[in-house]
Structures are given as C-alpha cells and as structure tokens.
Amino acid sequence: MAEQTRARASVEAVFREEYGRLLATLVRRFGDLDLAEEVASDALEVALVRWPVDGVPTKPGAWLVTTARRRAVDRLRRDQTYAARLAVLQVEADRADPAPPADADGGLPDERLQLFFTCAHPALPEEDRGALTLRCLAGLTTPEVARAYLVPAATMAQRIVRAKKKIRLARIPFRVPGADELPGRLPGVLRVLYSIFTEGYVASAGPDLQRPDVAEEAIRLTRILHRLLPEEGEVTGLLALMLLIHARREARTGSGGELVLLADQDRGRWDRAMIDEGAGLVVTALTGRPAGQYGVQAAIAALHDEAPDVPGTDWPQIVALYDVLRTLAPSPIVELNRAVAVAMQDGPEAGLELLDTLAGDAQLRGHHPYPAARAELLARLGRNTEAAVAYRDALELAGTDPERDHLRVRLREVERGD
Incomplete structure (x- = not known):
C-alpha cells in the first residue's frame, strides 16, 4: 500500500x-x-x-x-x-x-504562450482571463486559483466554466496575436505569469511553503516572453521581479521546512548571480520609458536584496516606491505592503494606524497576511491580548503548514507575554 x-x-x-x-x-x-x-x-x-x-x-x-x-x-x-x-x-x-510565428532563435514559441494569449483575449471578461489560464496552464486547482484572486472557490469555478464557454461560442482562435493586438492582451498575460510565480513563491495550501518548480516554470515562460518582446518594459520588469524574489528561496525555509522570516534569513544563502541579473533588468525596465508596476515592484525587491540586513534597508525609498506603485496599480495588497514599510520607517504605531484603515476591505478579510501584520505590530507595541486575537484570525486563514506553524509559535509567545 x-x-x-x-x-x-x-x-x-x-x-x-x-x-x-x-x-x-x-x-x-x-x-x-x-x-x-x-x-x-x-x-x-x-x-x-x-x-x-x-x-x-x-x-x-x-x-x-x-x-x-x-x-x-x-x-x-x-x-x-x-x-x-x-x-x-x-x-x-x-x-x-x-503558421505560428517564430521566436528570435528561429524556433516556435512555447505553445503555452499561445494559450496564454488566447485566454487573455479581449472578448473574455477581464476577471475570467487569468482564472482560466491559471487553472488550465499552470495546473492549479480551482481552490488554489480562488485563493490567488481572493474569492470563494464556487465563484471561481463559475468564472472558469463561463470563460471556456465563451471561447467555444465565440470561436476564439488559439494563437499568439499580431503586433497590433499585443498591447491589449499583454497586461493580462503578465498578471497570469505573476500569479503562477506567486503560487510557487508562497503556496496557497499544502505541507510546503514554496513550490520552486512552479516558480521556476513561471520564470521560464517569462524569459520566453522577454525574448519575444525585448522592448516591452513591463515584461523586463516582471522578469526582474521574479528573479529578485526567487533569489531568496533557499533561505526562506529552515532544514525542517519551517518558515524563516526576512529578518532572520541567512543572506549568504541568497543567489547573488540571480540578484545581479535581476538588478540589471530593473535598470533596463525603468530607463527611457514610463515606470510600470512590475518595474517599480522589482525596484522594491532590489532594495531588499541589496540591503545588508532589515535595519539597514532603505525604508524611506521603499515607501516612496510604494507611493508610486499605489498610483500605477492601486490595490489593497499594495496598501498592506506599504503600511508594513511605513511601520519599518516610522514605527509600529504609524503602520498599525494605516492597517486599521483597511479593516473594512473585503479582499483583505480573507488574506491571512493582513491579520498577521496587524498581530506583529500589536505585539511590538506590547498589546499582547489584541495581538493574540489577530494571530488567531491569521491562523484560520493561513494555507500552508509552515505558515500555520509559525503563527502558532507567535501566538504562544504573545499569550505568555514574551
């Protein structure tokens, strides 16, 4: 057996x-x-x-x-x-x-990219495009896709069925679009690639924190797209962002698979060659063209990777970049991350004040990093009873075993008053 x-x-x-x-x-x-x-x-x-x-x-x-x-x-x-x-x-x-177009090396582009662009067809509702691609191409389950979009699994299942029906009825061709069609479809493809990478960086559920094979597949596909579209700044920015984040993969878990926070990671285990490549791509992405959301996010990741430690990180610059990002791609997640950066720059009380303004956001209510961030700042302020409540909220929402284990440890610490 x-x-x-x-x-x-x-x-x-x-x-x-x-x-x-x-x-x-x-x-x-x-x-x-x-x-x-x-x-x-x-x-x-x-x-x-x-x-x-x-x-x-x-x-x-x-x-x-x-x-x-x-x-x-x-x-x-x-x-x-x-x-x-x-x-x-x-x-x-x-x-x-x-005839499918050839790539820069004379071969055919990856067939999955053709399906990516099909699923990003403008005839499909925007909310359905990424969901369909994640389910069909990345091999994610419907609940995993639902977590990526912060919606119930039943809602996501309906979106996927609706998108497939639309492709069939509208007879949308499976092909890489022409040059005149690319601008309208490229942002959707990039969102999907980043969602796949995110699932690899932090799994939505299961015994392991990371799924390196999924993250590396997203990087591989993004490299293909970058080779096909080398002048697209956002493609360059996304590739940079993935590399700069993935460079930390070996240090993000301990020998037993446990979660290791950024402040506790051995930076000597970070992949310096990958960081150097990513940092070079950031310069390319942000030079001679308007800043895009992925280039700005990559610049934030580069500041983390180039810092000697958490206290030595350029938090004012990171906050300034989040201010740019919130105008380019406003979202509750951007506001959450900005609040954490403000807490590192101005202290936990300033960060907590910003987090509390987000309490009514429906998306964040189902996103465990939000109560986990609140809990951490409350604990730093010595408000352990409130921190324990927030840690319990985060524990109910966390998807992977290492995340839950880490939250249990922190909950016990604040309950003891450590």
Missing part, C-alpha cells in the same frame, strides 16, 4: 509538471479546450494504472501527449458530429493563423 501511495504521488507530480505543456499541445492540435482537458485527465488515469507497474517513462511528457492524442482520436471517431465541428473550427483557425 505504501509503495502504491508513493507511485501515485510520483505520477501526480510528473503530471502536474507536464500538465500545462500537455494541455497547450492538445489545444493546438484539436482546437477545443474541453476536449483537451478531458483527454488529459484520461491520460492521467492511464498513467496511474500503468506507471506504478511499468515505471515512469523516460520522456513522461511525450508519453502523456501520445496517450491523450489517442484518446482524443478515439473520442472523435465515436462522435462524428463533434469531429466535424472541430474540423470546421480548425480550418477557420488555420486561415486566421496559417
């Missing part, structure tokens, strides 16, 4: 890693997202039966694609009406996009 459990975990891990590539390949081949999802799931079921017996194939991705394609062909043979409809859609798509 234990061996079967390990085998199943191995199959699911491989499938999750390959899912986005598999789905994009199937969509490109058959032009139907629902069919692609169905046969991808079929391929997983076959793998769960075969791989524990035969072993994981040398090229698991190719095995899954072959198996899924066979299932799709079988399904289309059984349903000739469905097959005829797909054939019409494929002909229309080929007429609109007879």
Whole structure:
C-alpha cells in the first residue's frame, strides 16, 4: 500500500509538471479546450494504472501527449458530429493563423504562450482571463486559483466554466496575436505569469511553503516572453521581479521546512548571480520609458536584496516606491505592503494606524497576511491580548503548514507575554 501511495504521488507530480505543456499541445492540435482537458485527465488515469507497474517513462511528457492524442482520436471517431465541428473550427483557425510565428532563435514559441494569449483575449471578461489560464496552464486547482484572486472557490469555478464557454461560442482562435493586438492582451498575460510565480513563491495550501518548480516554470515562460518582446518594459520588469524574489528561496525555509522570516534569513544563502541579473533588468525596465508596476515592484525587491540586513534597508525609498506603485496599480495588497514599510520607517504605531484603515476591505478579510501584520505590530507595541486575537484570525486563514506553524509559535509567545 505504501509503495502504491508513493507511485501515485510520483505520477501526480510528473503530471502536474507536464500538465500545462500537455494541455497547450492538445489545444493546438484539436482546437477545443474541453476536449483537451478531458483527454488529459484520461491520460492521467492511464498513467496511474500503468506507471506504478511499468515505471515512469523516460520522456513522461511525450508519453502523456501520445496517450491523450489517442484518446482524443478515439473520442472523435465515436462522435462524428463533434469531429466535424472541430474540423470546421480548425480550418477557420488555420486561415486566421496559417503558421505560428517564430521566436528570435528561429524556433516556435512555447505553445503555452499561445494559450496564454488566447485566454487573455479581449472578448473574455477581464476577471475570467487569468482564472482560466491559471487553472488550465499552470495546473492549479480551482481552490488554489480562488485563493490567488481572493474569492470563494464556487465563484471561481463559475468564472472558469463561463470563460471556456465563451471561447467555444465565440470561436476564439488559439494563437499568439499580431503586433497590433499585443498591447491589449499583454497586461493580462503578465498578471497570469505573476500569479503562477506567486503560487510557487508562497503556496496557497499544502505541507510546503514554496513550490520552486512552479516558480521556476513561471520564470521560464517569462524569459520566453522577454525574448519575444525585448522592448516591452513591463515584461523586463516582471522578469526582474521574479528573479529578485526567487533569489531568496533557499533561505526562506529552515532544514525542517519551517518558515524563516526576512529578518532572520541567512543572506549568504541568497543567489547573488540571480540578484545581479535581476538588478540589471530593473535598470533596463525603468530607463527611457514610463515606470510600470512590475518595474517599480522589482525596484522594491532590489532594495531588499541589496540591503545588508532589515535595519539597514532603505525604508524611506521603499515607501516612496510604494507611493508610486499605489498610483500605477492601486490595490489593497499594495496598501498592506506599504503600511508594513511605513511601520519599518516610522514605527509600529504609524503602520498599525494605516492597517486599521483597511479593516473594512473585503479582499483583505480573507488574506491571512493582513491579520498577521496587524498581530506583529500589536505585539511590538506590547498589546499582547489584541495581538493574540489577530494571530488567531491569521491562523484560520493561513494555507500552508509552515505558515500555520509559525503563527502558532507567535501566538504562544504573545499569550505568555514574551
């Protein structure tokens, strides 16, 4: 039984890693997202039966694609009406996009990027675009996508179904858009890439704080996009931001997987080569063009990475950058992060005053960093009873085991009056 459990975990891990590539390949081949999802799931079921017996194939991705394609062909043979409809859609798509564009190296861009841009089509409501892409391409579950957007899982499920139906009914082609279409779709693609990275940096749920494979996949896709669009400052800024944050990954957890806060991290474990690359990209992103939200966020990350320690961080500059960011991309999360920076600059009372002005925000009520930040500032002010209440609120909302473990420790400390 234990061996079967390990085998199943191995199959699911491989499938999750390959899912986005598999789905994009199937969509490109058959032009139907629902069919692609169905046969991808079929391929997983076959793998769960075969791989524990035969072993994981040398090229698991190719095995899954072959198996899924066979299932799709079988399904289309059984349903000739469905097959005829797909054939019409494929002909229309080929007429609109007879040959996928080549990238700078002469090869084809990653098929997942084509699906990213399809899911960012302006015919889809903005709130549906990122949700669909995260679910289909990043392999995130519906609850994980819901956490990324701070909405209930049922609401997110409805959005995903609605978006897929719209793609089907509107016959939206699966292709990278032309140059004249890019400006309207690029911001949505960047939001999705950053959401995928965020899920890797801080998992929405589970036993581990981080999912490095997910973060690295987001970085890989963003590098492809940067190669395709090197003059787009926000693409450069997003790549810089990811690198500067991901550079700290080794120091963010202890030997047992426990959460290590920024103030306690061994900065000698940070990836200096990645920091240097990210810092160079920040300069490029912010030079000779209007500042964009990702470039500004990357500049904030660079200040953290270049500081010798938390007290030696340039907090006034970080607050000033958050002031810029709140005009470029206002959001409750920006206000939360700015309040924490103000607390580091002007003291916990100043930060707490700002946090309290956000108490009525519906999004932040379901976002555990908000009560956790309040708890920390209350504890620094010696208001331990109030801090304990806030830590309990954060504990109910935290998604990963390391986050919950850390909050339990802090709760015990304030309850003891430490």
